[in-house]
Amino acid sequence: MTVVENPLLRGCYPDPSLCRAEDGYYLVASTFEYFPALPIFRSRDLAHWEQIGHAVDRPGQMDFDGIPSSGGIYAPTIRFHEGTFYLVCTLVNPRQGAPGGNFLITATDPAGPWSDPVWLDVEGFDPSLFFDDDGRVWLHGNRLVADPEWEQQSEIWLRELDLVTGRVSDEETILWTGALIGGIWSEAPHLFRKDGRYYLLTAEGGTAQEHSVMIAAADAVQGPYRGNPANPVLTHRHLGKGADVIGVGHADLVEAPDGSWWAVALGMRPYGGYHYNLGRETFLVPVTWEDGWPVFAPGQGRLPAAVEVPTTATHVPGGAHTPAVSAPSAQESAGGVAGQEAGVVGPDDLRWTALRAPIESFAEPLPATGTGEVAGWRLRVQPADLTQPTTPSFLGIRQQHMSFDAVATLELSGLAAGERAGVVLRxxxxxxxxxxxxxxxxxxxLRAVRRLDGDETVISEHRLPERIQEQQEQQGHLVRLGISAREQDYALSIDGEHIAAVDGRVLDTVSTGGFLGLWVGVFATSDGAPTNSTITLERFEYRPA
Incomplete structure (x- = not known):
């Protein structure tokens, strides 16, 4: 047995979906406005995971320009059928005239490349696919009820899909409008078949504290569906806001080759009060079946802190580039995500993301040194800044630990007057x-700025310390800017010298709204002026503290 600590994916990896193929398991999560989008993870045994690529990763595949924060890519579903991987998802809030809504992409290799999207002519979001034993393919999703019995009541619809043409049937069946009277946002539907019965798995209650997992069953794919008397079958809402994990929901199921069943679900870990700066994370849950119904986390009824997975594997072969990191612990030797040595984050690390466009649109890896090491990036300074829903010169990774130290070594000789560059907690x-x-x-x-609700406050401003100026005369325009966190106490520094303190509670989604955890990274801008300047990120380190 291998013991895997939860969360399985630390940091902002919400809305997980997984499937099993011949060679293992594959998992995907939402990414909203970040690019590349839809990270794909692989595991041979549910215990050891590696990221192998992104499903949306190239220019022209999808248009993210103008999409506001917490818009973009919502709630993917990944499925495998007869040698092909299928992924359905929703692009929310596209700019006027750009394609958006529900789409389907495919790949024979889940590491990519994935196809260009086939846009599906259906309303709503959270689409999913079900391949029935008779060869029919069923698309299902969620939307608000046109004439609701209560506010925010939603419904799960079902339509047949032609995979060859991408055409969705006009014939529609409403499967479900919620397990509970007054239950809001019955969403994230997934259909399964077991022992001749059909099962509809959904989330209900919204994405905050009241989130939950519901399930219903029917004798035919089009219903009628009857809810499990035990609903909700997984939730933490009855534990209160002080629980170690809250907001548990949005689950997906998979059957292992040995006949065991497993689920992934999202949840948030609050700290410093009812705040969850890491966002919605992915957790692994054991599942058994009793009297024709799944039992999530049997004997516990809540997300376990650790899961025993029946495997003798010691590590996933290959796959040194992976984003989700666990603190150094037993998990690194007995499960978790591969290739996760804390320290330098090189250009080939798949944790790097930009905003709304490929990283290559404004940055390139530094040439390798004599030792073959490539540690950093060259970034073009751009007129766009961090306040605009476009693609500024920004490179970041998810905050994945409550306490961490991040340091960026920047070479800024290329900056022109009126331009700026530094680190950001976004x-x-x-x-x-x-x-x-x-x-x-x-x-x-040197300036530290806090931007809240669109208003900026300078919290520290002064000339570079004399010690730093002397170092620059000797070493060029090198600065080491840092962001550290000890739970909700964040600190900004230069060359290890404290500059300003920030209360992290002002940045989580409880305070700001939206659906995202925090990112830490670097940026450069000319604040609207034309420019040909470049800067160099010589080294970026991220270490759990």
Whole structure:
């Protein structure tokens, strides 16, 4: 047996979906406005995971420009059928004239490339696919009820899909409008078949504290469906906001080759009060069956802190590039995500993301050194800044630990007067913290800024410390800017010298709204002025503390 600690994927990896293929398991999660989008993970045994790529990763595949924070890619479903991987999802809030809504992409290799999207002519979001034994393919999803019995009542619809043409049948069946009277947002539907019965798995209650997992069953795929008397079959809402994990829901099921069943679900880990800066994370849940119904986390009824997975594997072969990191612990030797040595985050690390467009649109890896090591990036300074729903010069990774130290070594000789570059703790366009070097005709200025609800406050501003100026004369325009966290106490620093403190509670989704955890990264901008400047990110380190 291998003991796997939860969460399975730390940081903002919400809305997990998984499937099993001949060579193992594959998992995907939502990414909203970040690019590349839809990270694909692989495991041979449910215990050891590696990221192998992204499903949306190239120019022209999808248009994200203008999509606001917490818009974009919502709630994917991944399925495998007869040698092909299928992924259905929703692109929310596209700019006017750009394609959006529900789409289907496919791949024979889940590491990519994935196809261009086939846009599906159906309303709503959270689509899913079900391949029935008779060869029919069923698309199902969620939307608000046109004439609801109560506010925010939604319904699960079902239509047949032609995979060859991408045409969705006009004939529609409403499968479900919620397990509970007054239950809101019955969403995230997934259909399964077991022992001749059909099962409809859904989430209900919204994505915050009241989130839950519901299930219904029927003798035919089109219903009628009867709810499990035990609903909700998984939730933490009765534990209160002080529980170690809250908001549990949005589950997906998979059967292992040995006949055991497993689920992934999202949840949030609050700390410093009812705040969850890491966002919605992915958890692994054991499942058994009793009297024709699944039992999630049998004997516990809640997400387990650790899961015993029946495997003798010691590690997933290959796959050194993976985003989800666990703190150094027993998990790194007995399960979890592969290739997760804390420290330097090189350009080939799949944790890196940009906003709304490929990283290559503004950055390139540094040439390898004599030892073959490639540690950093060269970034073009761009007029766009972090407050605009476009693609600024921003590179970031998810915050994946409550306490961490991140340090960016930046070479800024290429900055022109009026330009700035530095580090950022990002929630959205309207909510972020920056520590940056501003190039002025009189010399460089170090400035820490807090942006909340679109209003900016300078929390520290002064010339670079004399010690740093002397170092720059000897070593070039190198600065080491840092962001650290000890739970909700964040600190900004230069070369290890404290500059400003920030209360992290102002940045989580309880305070700001939306659906995202925090990202930590670097940026560069000319604040609207034309520019040909570049900067160099020579090294970026991220270490759990």
């Amino acid at each position: 929630q959205s366009e309207d909510h972020h913290i920056t520590l940056s070097v501003h190039r002025t005709p009189e010399g460089d200025v």
